[in-house]
Amino acid sequence: MTQHQRVYSCLHPFEAHVVANHLRHNGVAATVRNERLNRLLGAIPMSESMVEVWVPDDDVANATELLAAMAAIEATAGVAPDAPEPPTPAAPQCGHCGAPWERGFDVCWNCGSAL
């Protein structure tokens, strides 16, 4: 049976999958482990709740190189800014009294004006 080694660990399953996908795309049979334990983050020690990327022994050197290249790209690109929060739509308001408009009603619950 092929032995596997952990080449990457992080706190976010999404990140582990991005890494594993990148490795697989480059011919490394990477697998993500510990994903379910990760949901227990906070309930068990953090070191035991890391999501891990494992590769077969034969692919470790290749994977390490790919990860180093990835890290180098990230370093030059800078940390990607978090996606901006979608703007919260302004709560519709009654044009007459300004009370927040409740969806599903034809008249303002506050002043009775038609909406």
Ligand SMILES: [Zn+2]
């Ligand atoms: Zn009103």
